[in-house]
Amino acid sequence: MGRNSSTQNAHDTTDFPWWLVLTLSIGAWLGYQIISDDLYSEVFSILYKGIGVTAFVTITAFSLACILGLLLAAAVLSPFLILRQAARFYIEVMRGIPILVLLFYIAFVGAPAIVASINYVFGSWLDSPMRTRDFPLIWRAIIALTLGYSAFIAEVFRAGIQAVSIGQREAAQSLGLSPLNRFIYVTFPQAFRTILPPLGNDFIAMIKDSALVSVLGVADITQLGKIYAAGSFRFMETYNIVAYIYLLVTLLLSLALRRLEKRLRQNQQWGSDN
Numbered sequence: 001m002g003r004n005s006s007t008q009n010a011h012d013t014t015d016f017p018w019w020l021v022l023t024l025s026i027g028a029w030l031g032y033q034i035i036s037d038d039l040y041s042e043v044f045s046i047l048y049k050g051i052g053v054t055a056f057v058t059i060t061a062f063s064l065a066c067i068l069g070l071l072l073a074a075a076v077l078s079p080f081l082i083l084r085q086a087a088r089f090y091i092e093v094m095r096g097i098p099i100l101v102l103l104f105y106i107a108f109v110g111a112p113a114i115v116a117s118i119n120y121v122f123g124s125w126l127d128s129p130m131r132t133r134d135f136p137l138i139w140r141a142i143i144a145l146t147l148g149y150s151a152f153i154a155e156v157f158r159a160g161i162q163a164v165s166i167g168q169r170e171a172a173q174s175l176g177l178s179p180l181n182r183f184i185y186v187t188f189p190q191a192f193r194t195i196l197p198p199l200g201n202d203f204i205a206m207i208k209d210s211a212l213v214s215v216l217g218v219a220d221i222t223q224l225g226k227i228y229a230a231g232s233f234r235f236m237e238t239y240n241i242v243a244y245i246y247l248l249v250t251l252l253l254s255l256a257l258r259r260l261e262k263r264l265r266q267n268q269q270w271g272s273d274n
Contacts, residue, residue, distance in 0.1 A: 023247070023251060027244065027247065027248060027251075030240060030241070030244040031244075033240075034241070034244075039234065039237055040237055040240075040241065043225075043228060043234065043237055043238050043241045044241050046224055046228050047221050047224050047225055047228070047238075047241055047242060047245060049219075049224060050219055050220045050221035050222075050223065050224040050225075051221060051245065053138070053218065053219055053220045053221075054207070054210050054211075054220045054221050056138075057138065057141060057142055057145070057210050057213055057218070057220065058145075058203075058206050058207050058210045060142050061141075061142045061145035061146045061149065061206060061210075062145075062149065062202075062203055062206050064142070064146040064150075065145070065146045065148075065149040065150040065153050065206075066150075066153055066199075068146060068147075068150035068153075068154075069149075069150040069151070069152075069153030069154040069156070069157055070153075070154075070157050072087045072090065072091060072150060072151070072154035072157075073087075073154045073155075073157035073158040073161060075087035076088060076091070076154065076158050077158060077161060077162070087154070090151065091151040091154055091155065092151075093151075094147060094148055094150070094151035095151045095152065097148070099144070099145070099148045099209050099212055100212050100215065102144045102147065102148045103140075103141060103144040103145075103212055103213065103215065103216060104215075105144075106140050106141075106143050106144040106147070107137065107140040107141070107144070107216050110140070110143070110144075111132060111135045111140050112132045114135065115130050115131065115132050115134070115135055118130050137213075137216045137217055137218050138213070138218050140216065141210075141213035141216055141218050145206060145209065145210065145213075149202060149206055152202055153199065153202055156195055156198045156199055156202065157191075157195060159194065159195075159198075160191035160192070160194040160195035161187055161188075161191050163190075163191060163194045164186075164187050164190045164191050168186055168187070168190065169182060169186065169187060171186075172185070172186040172187075193264050196257075196260065196261065196264065197257070197261055200253070200257040200260075201257075203253070204250050204253050204254060204257075207246070207249060207250055207253070208246060208250065211246070214226060221242055221245055221246070222242060225238045225239060225241070225242040
């Protein structure tokens, strides 16, 4: 078992990343096309406007999903049965619904219900009733991504928290720390090393899944590409650039995440040796 582990570690450290060379070569070729080819330059100048929308949707939805996921994880680990069962019910239901279906449901079922509730509760204070079309599509998409991803992120937090030895938590409790301080100063810093890799993968996955918001007409990269391709019939050039932008962003994030994981692993090894 030890020999297999050491062999695997040797492969991990000595294998030349040919996959990265090939990916960078394709990226360099597309980058050259954008610079030198007028058509590719035109497509990129149009799609570039959607990067801000994609970034806003992804960062906002992921931040909200992390907050909701942490609350769900705390509920799952709660000593109260009703909180554990309610959180588990939410997690299992959301994990079983495809993101695309959830987008449609929130956009065309959830949003009208929210508007109707607002009118019912605050109708007497509003100058005029709120209409469903006043609920921006971009926020419907953000809510859908938040609800969908919070279930997966909750499981990441739960696993990371449970990976911390119970002895650490009991020691913190014996020192008189409150439950909140035990979590902030003892549990979470140790769980962070376990949480980081899957949390980073979920962020990268959300960047790609954010392309689904184009079905609601949100002017992200994919939607702008779809509109341009439909009008110009330049499907190959357009979707080459769409794929190039997503690949560039996700690849850079993946490499940064690997670098951070490696540094955390080295720091952990250094700490254990000392």
